[in-house]
Amino acid sequence: MWVPVATGRRGLTVAIAAAAAGLALAMAALRWRRRPVREVLFFPSQPSCTEALLAEAAGPGAPVQPCPCPLPRSDCSLSRLLRRLLSARRSLDICLFAFSCPQLGLAVRLLHRRGVRVRVVTDAQYMALRGSQIGLLRLAGIQVRHDQGHGYMHHKFAIVDRRMLITGSLNWTTQAIQTNRENVLVVEDAEYVKLYLDEFERIWEEYSPTNNSSLSQEQ
Structure with a gap:
């Protein structure tokens, strides 16, 4: 043609x-x-007020009152860690030796209140120490399991939405956050996330009350 x-x-x-x-x-x-998250946080964290960040995470219906503390509302390692945790939309799996930081405890309870599935694994000896957040998490209805064997449950990691890994030397305690030299790696890498998820699921099943009658009843 x-x-x-x-x-x-x-x-x-x-x-x-x-x-x-x-x-x-x-x-x-x-x-x-969006590029995968790659972030390193170093502690001790600079003093900063996180009340506004947590109030924003509580949702539009939550009452907001001005914070009377004199601390600045600056970006710091603690606020960055809080933002990573509060980005969860579906699930948050936490495996911690010690957990006593009130700000992090409130963030986890807020996520549970928003409908995020939260699971916590911790160490039996340290969960009952003064200031521990574990009791408050259980009262909020969050599932908590702990070890009852030899050695410490010494892991320190969390997995957000089965895609973002938060791990490092940091125990989620006020002393560690404000005083200690610590590090936290935040990374979105499917290969590493899967390894930590597998470890969490293995421990979660091992510490199940149905598998060990000596464990206290989970709530």
């Missing part, structure tokens, strides 16, 4: 324009695609 030269050129121009538009869209999508 004979096609006029002008028509052929016009078609080629349209095809080139369409290809260029498609390439531009693809490049824009690549630019705007």
Whole structure:
């Protein structure tokens, strides 16, 4: 079939324009695609007021009152850790040796209140110490399991939405956050997240009251 030269050129121009538009869209999508989280937090954290951050996480219906404390509302390692935890939308699995930081405890309870499935594994000896948040978590209806064997349950990690790993040397205690030299790695890496998820599920089943009658009843 004979096609006029002008028509052929016009078609080629349209095809080139369409290809260029498609390439531009693809490049824009690549630019705007969210990059996996890669963050390192070092402690001790600078003193900072986190009341506004937690109040915002409580939702629009929660009462908001000005905080009387003199601390600045600055970005710090604790506030960054709180934001990572509060980003959970579906699940939060926590495996901690010691947990006594009130701000982190409140953040976990807020997530539970929002409908996030929260599970906590901790050490039996340290869960009952003064200031521990474990009792408050259980009172809120959060599932908690603990060891009842030899050695400490010494892990320190959390998994947000089965996609983001938070791990390092930090126990979630006020002393560690305010005083100790500690580190926390926050990373979205499917390979590493799976390894930690497998370890959490293994411990969760091992510490189940149905598998060991000596364990106290979970709530």
